[in-house]
Amino acid sequence: MNQADKVAKGRQLRGEQIHSAKLTEADVREIRRLCVEADMTLQEIGDRFSVDMQTIASVRAYRTWKHLDPDLPRLKKRTMGERLRELSASSGVSVSTIEARRARGLTGDALIAPKHRAPRKEYTRQG
Secondary structure, eight states, X not given: OHHHHHHHTTOSOXXXXXXXXXXXXXXXXXXXXXXXXXXXXXXXXXXXXXXXXXXXXXXXXXXXXXXSOXXXXXXXXXXXXXXXXXXXXXXXXXXXXXXXXXXXXXXXXXXXXXXXXOOOOOOOOOO
């Protein structure tokens, strides 16, 4: 009841008002823009703003800073199949190979690494 009253009367601290906030409103707007427009990973964006990638994911998903620009375009959620097809198309590794590697617990670059085969030995007849 007290919490709801505080929010209703505008006494709830939000965003930059919180003394431990590491991001500014301008940072949050830039992060959301980068998530939609830039070809950067959450880790790269996090490194740019000196925060953990989970912080970036929370900002992107409006779990934090939800009071700020709620009408901005959001990142469209893709299904796992869509992500696998995009990964397959960009890497040249088949979807079934990526799925098999995921099932074995591989992640990141290991999902799309080309197979490394030992060169065939040339055998000659001795006679």
